[in-house]
Amino acid sequence: MSAIEFWYEFASTYSYPAAMRIDRLAADAGVDVRWRPFLLGPILKAQGLNDSPFNIFVAKGRYMWRDLTRICEVDGLPLKLPPVSFPQNGLKAARLALVGERQGWTPAFTRAVFAANYAEQKDISADATLHEILAALGVDADAAMIAANAPDNKEALKRQTEEAAARGLFGAPSFTIGDELFWGNDRLEAALAWAKRATS
Amino acid sequence: MSAIEFWYEFASTYSYPAAMRIDRLAADAGVDVRWRPFLLGPILKAQGLNDSPFNIFVAKGRYMWRDLTRICEVDGLPLKLPPVSFPQNGLKAARLALVGERQGWTPAFTRAVFAANYAEQKDISADATLHEILAALGVDADAAMIAANAPDNKEALKRQTEEAAARGLFGAPSFTIGDELFWGNDRLEAALAWAKRATS
Numbered sequence A, B: 001m002s003a004i005e006f007w008y009e010f011a012s013t014y015s016y017p018a019a020m021r022i023d024r025l026a027a028d029a030g031v032d033v034r035w036r037p038f039l040l041g042p043i044l045k046a047q048g049l050n051d052s053p054f055n056i057f058v059a060k061g062r063y064m065w066r067d068l069t070r071i072c073e074v075d076g077l078p079l080k081l082p083p084v085s086f087p088q089n090g091l092k093a094a095r096l097a098l099v100g101e102r103q104g105w106t107p108a109f110t111r112a113v114f115a116a117n118y119a120e121q122k123d124i125s126a127d128a129t130l131h132e133i134l135a136a137l138g139v140d141a142d143a144a145m146i147a148a149n150a151p152d153n154k155e156a157l158k159r160q161t162e163e164a165a166a167r168g169l170f171g172a173p174s175f176t177i178g179d180e181l182f183w184g185n186d187r188l189e190a191a192l193a194w195a196k197r198a199t200s
Helices: A015-030 A041-046 A060-073 A091-103 A106-118 A127-136 A141-147 A149-166 A185-199 B015-030 B041-046 B058-075 B091-103 B107-118 B127-137 B141-149 B151-166 B186-200
Strands: A002-008 A031-038 A176-178 A180-183 B002-008 B029-035 B174-177 B180-183
Touching: A002 A015, A002 A185, A002 B174, A015 A060, A015 A185, A031 A091, A031 A106, A031 A149, A031 A185, A031 B091, A060 B180, A060 B186, A091 A127, A091 A141, A091 A149, A106 A127, A106 A185, A127 A141, A127 B029, A149 B180, A176 A185, A180 A185, A180 B041, A180 B058, A185 B029, A185 B058, A185 B186, B002 B015, B002 B186, B015 B029, B015 B058, B015 B186, B029 B091, B029 B107, B029 B151, B029 B186, B041 B151, B058 B141, B091 B127, B091 B141, B091 B151, B107 B127, B127 B141, B174 B186
Parallel strands: A002 A031, B002 B029
Antiparallel strands: A002 A176, A176 A180, B002 B174, B174 B180
């Protein structure tokens, strides 16, 4: 079966609609999805950017919120602006998402964290928010948080982020099929078409 | 009839596919197009960027050329990389495009300049290149170049660029319908749908 890797960062606005629609579109295309959380901060920092480009470049940031609003309207996704802060710190959520990969709850957890960030104005860096999300999914939240903070899991997220940089990623969401890179929620359809063609 | 403003910069890579397909898509949608050349350089400079973001941010630039290649393949557009230089200086071409607006040849001229830049590896800042393009369109090239360099026309391009900045533009291509701004070749369909809805 064809497969695609979905790279996302919990602070990234356009990763929200991508996370909400990728499973449906991938199923329609007959493509498997591997969910790969990573941290965009270190990658932006290496480019000399110490904040989100949407904060550094004001006109671009203003446009992004308007564009995101239109996209969520078309997709029927709830959106409540402004979020608690922007960008939020997605470190803890990303570590948890890695734990979830071994246990199968990463996609549902990821969607819930994005909804908390952009539709519910919640602080996704707060343990209470993450605990509540995990519990609602029927996950043993305390055990998951201990696993998330274990040295090997912290190291795994670092390696995942280094792999993202090595594979040419510079923003989120991104999609990879082997060496082929697609950047942006608006490239999801093209990435799925590529994945389908690559193995047909 | 619905109308859309198409803002483009001759040095902008993604303005190339947009210029090549906007008339067909707009005709299908029943939307009029006003072609509005402007200069992106002064707008980027005001954001603290002294070069194309695709040169400043290397990974993003590498990705852009690959992405543009895929887009041109899908659209059936010729592409010959690398271009003579990137970004090319589009000042003279933009002044000419303004002259063409009064005479009706701006769309054809614009498409020819983009083809010269990205499909023919020509220097679009050279008078010879522009002269050849104008002549092929049946335009009196000498008269057009004199009109392009007249103080009122130089001033008109400055005002057009200032208007772009005032309306929130930060990149090219962009599309406006009143106060509604869309950025990027990949937003052309959404912009046309907006234009259609705005007057229906």
